[in-house]
Amino acid sequence: MMSLAQINDVNMNQPVTLLLDFPFWMMSIFIFIIGAVIGSFLNVCVYRIPQHKWLWGQMQSLWDKPSNCPRCSTHILWYDNIPVFGWLKLRGRCRSCKMKISGRYPFIEFLNGSLLVLLFWFEVPVGLHATLEESSVFASMGPQIFPGLQGYSPEAFVWMRFLFHAVLIETLLVASLIDFDLRIIPEATTTPANIFAVIVLLCVPILHLVPVWYQQPGLLRTFGIITPEWLHPFMDGPAVPAWVNAHPYLHGLSVSLAGMLVGGGIVWLVRWAGFLFLREEAMGDGDVYLMAMVGAFLGWQPTVIAFFIAPVCALAVVILLAPFVRNRSIPYGPYLSLGTLLTLLFWQPIWSRVGRLFELGVLLVPLALFMGVLFATSLAAVYLFKRTFGLLPQPLPEGEWRAAHQHIFFASEKVDRHSCNWKTTDWEGTASGHGSVHEERWKGGSFSGNSFGPNRPW
Template sequence: MLWFSLLFLFGLVVGSFLNVCIYRLPLNKSVVTPPSSCPHCGGFIRWYDNIPLLSYLILGGKCRVCKSPISIRYPLVEAFTGFLFGFFFCEFVLRGGQPVSVYLAYVALSSALIVSSFIDLEFYVIPNEITVWGTALGPIYSLLFPSLHPSADPLRGLTLVCNERLNAVMASLLGILAGGGLVLLTALLGSLALRKEAMGMGDVKLMAMVGGVVGWKLSVMVYFLAPFFALAGSVPLLRSGEGRKLPYGPFLSMATLVALLLQGPFIRFFDSRLFILSEVVKGNF
């Protein structure tokens, strides 16, 4: 509980920065300078009015100067980020025995997904500053911390290299190819069938970034989980009769978080089938 509390507080601070990214990246503004200001009156926000979560509650959700309402998104992003930072540590490190390096990769990916999702919801675009850099960092991080992609026993006989770090890099690259490739193929086929853009390239790059961290197996899981979230999200719009289209990025993000939490049973199931396949390939059946 101590670790959860400490990391929850740290996550609140990170969530506050993510809110800055969500607001400024679509406007092509620096996320570092100038200091935060009210989007309505332009007044700079003092440090005591910028304490994550707490300041929103004290101010009653309104700007101290102009009394304009502050979007509920700000405390929601902060609280959700704080929860993920604490919960992921308890789940993956304390209970799952994963290295801290894996935890850091997961919370970094989750942070990128949070920013991407909220920007996509409002502007129907996913910034390249997040996805392109995130995709590039996947293989680099895997080289430095190969525990992110440990060798799977069912495929041990099929690995192309014996070096642990190179195997991890290859696993990350394969994840990028699988994640981005599946969505790209869907986008191309959908565009041919519908004669209009079915999915944006932002979704392709988002899934490539996800694949670089989670690997190709979980990328497949995310790909097949996301439509269920999209279906659930479209029901309220269908009932209301609104013609507003839904961005797909948030559903890919939700599916990724679920895939991370369910990766144990899913990968065990996947590996059991791959073991049989590898034995067939080697002629042992």
């Protein structure tokens, strides 16, 4: 079995050349168009999924009914549904009733196309002399060595891994947009993609970034003096276990399952510690499922890195928006997604700096426990400080109606989004006396006795 130094020597002396000799701009245009078309579908996902509580209802809503205008229920014609240009052609209004259509729809289509082009630019080296080492997700001990390409050409390997990561980016975009809007991450944005990742890595076990387990070959010589003797058999071994190459499909499955457990587990522990020490919700259930999904795609080591990049992104945004936004609570899912994207785009420089930490093998277990105790101690100190100076949130007296109750009361009402007024239960004769009964029936979708059912998104 090769050591880490030998692996690096092999890859430095024998670069893998890719036969992807086509213009980058041509492929970028094609990928952008595909991404914009997919972005049109993502708009439907963002609107319809949160309208249902359970997973099956969320999934069924995506194909339940074609896109139509929420005011007049007119089906959107195919040439009006062309990404970006369809909205520009209509000047942002419905063809039938002239209702204004939000500019967010073409923005998401453009954003999704741009994200896929960005991912392609970083992950897929193109050109006459392009090599596998130029990919942003290349690692010297990656799947091209452990467990090998399993008969796939380097070109097929690069394209399959790009498409695999593109599915992850699409899912993260939908989850982030919903989290921005409603502070929730529905199951339909994570569970199907999680299952997809596990199945794909089981069937195509070469799409991971690094092996599920490896350690420094001289680990016992370096730390043998300061570690207990019963731990020495686990520290004396090859860089990568032999079963990784002997059983590649089992290894692919283990990469996905280990990433899912570590990704979801680390967020769950932070959430539990927040409840225990700060008496407030640090992260939501949706964040747990989101990082479990990320781990199922990338494995546990990249997921841990993405988790620690996320708060840096969140802190930077909070500092920039602090003078303008006073709300302390922020949706954390978008920052977990951003941390994942940055991990993919800059995997090589990130891994070259932190990869040695993961070479500690079994010593990572006591290190993780020590960091967990340190984190819990820090939270406990913050809690004691707040309690000492009376900074903890005080319980509300029973029977007192506060501003929060007022917001919840209004949120539970159903607003007429066309007139921006709350619906009332007044006698219909009141509207008739005002001369507005026909307009209200038309907006409600029941004019002339026809019932169009619930309004649907553009």
